[in-house]
Every structure is written in structure tokens, then in C-alpha cells.
Amino acid sequence: MEIQLVLTFLKNLVAFMIIVASVVGGSVVCVIIAVFAWFFYRRKKHRLRFPDTFQDIDDIMRVESRPTLFSYSVLKKATKNFHISNKLGEGGFGSVFKGVLTDGTEVAVKQLSVGSKQGNDEFLNEVVLITSVQHRNLVKLQGCCLKGDERILVYEFLPNKSLHQALFDEEQVLHLDWLTRMKIILGTAQGLSYLHEGCRTRIIHRDIKASNILLDEDYNPKIADFGLARFFLDSQTHVSTRVAGTKGYLAPEYALRGQLTEKADVFSFGVVVLELISGRSNFDLRLPSDTAYLLDWTWGLHKKKMLKDVIDRSLVEDPCYSEEDAMRVVTIALLCTQSDATKRPIMSRIVLMLSRDANIEIPEIIQNSKPPELELTELPDVEVVPKGKSLTKIYSLSHEKIEGR
Numbered sequence: 001m002e003i004q005l006v007l008t009f010l011k012n013l014v015a016f017m018i019i020v021a022s023v024v025g026g027s028v029v030c031v032i033i034a035v036f037a038w039f040f041y042r043r044k045k046h047r048l049r050f051p052d053t054f055q056d057i058d059d060i061m062r063v064e065s066r067p068t069l070f071s072y073s074v075l076k077k078a079t080k081n082f083h084i085s086n087k088l089g090e091g092g093f094g095s096v097f098k099g100v101l102t103d104g105t106e107v108a109v110k111q112l113s114v115g116s117k118q119g120n121d122e123f124l125n126e127v128v129l130i131t132s133v134q135h136r137n138l139v140k141l142q143g144c145c146l147k148g149d150e151r152i153l154v155y156e157f158l159p160n161k162s163l164h165q166a167l168f169d170e171e172q173v174l175h176l177d178w179l180t181r182m183k184i185i186l187g188t189a190q191g192l193s194y195l196h197e198g199c200r201t202r203i204i205h206r207d208i209k210a211s212n213i214l215l216d217e218d219y220n221p222k223i224a225d226f227g228l229a230r231f232f233l234d235s236q237t238h239v240s241t242r243v244a245g246t247k248g249y250l251a252p253e254y255a256l257r258g259q260l261t262e263k264a265d266v267f268s269f270g271v272v273v274l275e276l277i278s279g280r281s282n283f284d285l286r287l288p289s290d291t292a293y294l295l296d297w298t299w300g301l302h303k304k305k306m307l308k309d310v311i312d313r314s315l316v317e318d319p320c321y322s323e324e325d326a327m328r329v330v331t332i333a334l335l336c337t338q339s340d341a342t343k344r345p346i347m348s349r350i351v352l353m354l355s356r357d358a359n360i361e362i363p364e365i366i367q368n369s370k371p372p373e374l375e376l377t378e379l380p381d382v383e384v385v386p387k388g389k390s391l392t393k394i395y396s397l398s399h400e401k402i403e404g405r
């Protein structure tokens with residue numbers, strides 16, 4: 001009797017264990033299947049968002065923030081069919097429109113004007129690369145759109161528009177206080193330093209100017225349009241003046257000889273710094289001829305030891321204003337705009353100088369330096385020399401041809 005009871009108990013135990021094992025085993029199999037299914041679904045989604053031919057750059061695509069491929073209809077809707085009322089501006093590379101996506105996100109949509117000869121893969125490669133270049137002082141590229149020959153870039157939208165508008169726009173000029181101006185100068189220097197020295201691909205901006213420095217809601221500066229030249233240079237077979245930078249910001253060696261290095265950006269940065277400190281644009285033909293060109297005027301004041309005169313008078317009343325800091329910043333701007341590109345400091349050093357961390361004898365350097373050899377009043381028109389072509393092939397087009405982008 002007892003033996004029978006034990007046998008029944010053992011039978012039940014075995015049955016129970018079989019049931020438990022099947023349930024656990026089944027669940028594990030289900031989980032494995034689910035994981036595989038999810039993995040394949042992700043891969044498929046990935047392929048749907050980016051064409052197969054894009055697989056070459058799979059490794060870059062694994063970065064956290066990969067670009068979104070927007071459909072044309074989404075951007076058309078977001079910008080109300082690229083309506084003029086949504087237009088934020090137009091530069092040498094194309095028109096920029098404000099757009100609102102269906103989830104309410106605001107974006108800036110840039111239609112590249114040059115019918116790029118680049119294939120889709122090349123274009124997408126560049127987009128991925130530029131998207132991977134991220135810094136708090138660079139405007140974030142969110143994605144792009146390809147439709148036929150059209151190439152569109154989608155950026156984060158910055159509500160305070162550009163530094164040019166903040167400083168000089170007659171309708172909406174803002175009074176930027178001293179600390180804000182310092183923040184903009186330092187942030188721009190940090191963004192440029194990252195582009196030149198800190199990111200995986202060295203990027204020379206080529207068009208640093210007040211309208212390419214955008215301001216976020218807290219007036220933090222963000223450099224726009226970096227990397228855009230990449231879309232045009234490689235495939236460009238003809239010489240274009242449109243990507244040559246902007247009159248008044250161009251380093252002389254670049255304007256005259258087409259020599260492009262990071263130091264061309266350093267020069268342009270120096271001009272922007274002077275604009276911020278003086279509160280006036282780099283050339284203002286309404287002013288008397290000896291002051292019309294900001295750089296000439298500043299270097300002239302330096303010679304006469306009257307550099308203080310360049311400072312925006314409205315800043316002097318600012319409670320946070322410091323003349324010592326202002327002179328330091330003006331001196332750095334002069335270092336940046338020396339004629340000899342090799343004497344201009346690199347951006348990381350400028351960041352240090354601005355942060356007052358570098359123990360440098362600025363005045364001594366300045367004594368031995370020369371103003372830009374090129375009279376800005378006589379700035380020749382320039383062409384850009386495409387990669388691989390002779391550097392001597394430049395100059396002599398009509399004045400209107402130097403355009404911003």
C-alpha cells in the first residue's frame with residue numbers, strides 16, 4: 001500500500017517536472033524567437049530608411065544619432081510647400097525655410113541650390129559624416145531628403161536666428177549685453193576649435209561670418225553651414241564663386257591665392273569678434289571712408305595706440321563690462337587677422353586665451369605683426385579653386401560675384 005502511494009507520488013512529481021520544463025523551455029524559445037524577430041525587423045527598417053547601397057557606411061550608421069531620411073512630401077507639408085512666408089533667408093548654397101513637422105518639431109529646411117552631380121550614395125555619405133560631427137556650438141543636422149536632383153538638408157531650428165540679424169538687422173536689432181557677447185565669442189571659438197581639431201574629419205568652414213552664427217533661446221552661439229562645401233567640392237568640375245566665402249571676412253591668402261587652411265577660418269573669426277566688440281558691421285559704406293572698413297579702421301587705431309575707440313560705446317555702461325577683458329579680446333582679434341597666416345593662432349589656443357588660461361604676452365606678438373596686406377576696399381573678386389586644380393587660377397570677376405552662402 002505504502003509502496004503504491006510512493007509510486008503515485010513519484011509519477012505525479014515526474015509529470016509536474018515535465019510540465020514545468022516544457023513551460024520554461026517554451027518560454028525561452030519564445031523569447032529567443034522574439035529577439036531574432038525584433039533584430040530582423042530593425043534591420044529591415046534600417047534598410048527601408050536608407051537604401052541598400054548605403055551599407056558601406058554601416059559602421060558610421062551605428063552611431064547614436066543617425067540622420068533621418070525625410071520624404072519630400074513631409075518637408076513640403078512642413079514648409080507649406082516652401083512658401084515664401086516661411087523663408088528664413090537665402091545664401092549662396094540655397095534657400096532656407098522654416099518648417100514644422102507633424103509632431104510639432106520646428107526645423108530649418110535648406111534646399112541646396114546647386115543641382116548636385118553627386119550620386120545618392122555620395123550625398124548620403126556626406127550627410128552621415130556631417131551628422132556625426134556634433135558639438136554644442138554647432139547647428140545640428142537632423143537629416144536630409146533626396147528627390148530627383150533635389151538635395152535638401154534639415155537642421156534644428158534656432159529661434160533667435162543669426163548673429164548678423166541680432167547685431168545689424170534694422171528691424172529686429174537686439175541689444176546684446178557684454179556677457180552675452182563674450183559667451184558668443186567663446187562658444188564660436190569652441191565650435192571652430194572642434195571643427196578644426198576635435199572631430200573625426202577636419203573641417204574648414206570657409207564661410208565664418210555673423211550670419212552663419214545662429215543663436216539658441218539662451219543666445220548660445222551655434223555655427224551653421226559647416227561641412228557644406230563637402231557637397232560641392234569633389235564633384236565640381238567648374239570653378240564657382242558661390243562657395244568662395246563672403247566679402248569682408250576672407251583671409252587675404254585665400255582671397256588672393258586660393259590658399260585654404262584652418263587659418264582662413266581664424267581670420268574670419270577675428271572679423272566676427274571685431275563686429276561683436278564694436279557693434280558694427282565689417283563694412284559700412286554709410287560711415288566716413290577712414291572708418292568704413294572695420295579691419296582697416298581697427299588696425300589703424302592699433303597703430304595710433306587708440307584701440308579703445310573700437311569698443312561699442314553702449315557696452316561701457318554695462319555693469320558687467322570690463323575694459324581689460326575687452327582689450328584682451330580686441331587684441332586676440334588682431335592676432336587672428338594678421339596678414340601672415342602662420343602667425344595667427346590656432347583655434348584651440350584662442351579658446352585658451354579667451355578663457356584666460358593661457359599665459360601669453362599678447363602685446364609683444366602684436367608689436368611684430370602686420371595688418372592684413374590686402375586693403376579690404378580693394379578686395380579682388382575671387383574664384384574658388386576646385387580640389388586638384390592649380391592654386392594660381394583665381395581672381396577678376398565682377399563684384400557681385402562674391403556672395404555669401
Ligand SMILES: Nc1ncnc2c1ncn2[C@@H]1O[C@H](COP(=O)(O)OP(=O)(O)O)[C@@H](O)[C@H]1O
Binds near residue numbers: 094108159161214
Ligand atoms: N537652423 C536655422 N534656424 C534658424 N534660422 C536659420 C537656420 N539656418 C539658417 N537660418 C536663417 O536663414 C538665413 C539664411 O541662411 P543661409 O542660406 O545659410 O544664408 P547666409 O548664411 O548667407 O545668411 C540665415 O542668415 C538665418 O537667419
Ligand SMILES: [Mg+2]
Binds near residue numbers: 091212
Ligand atoms: Mg548660412
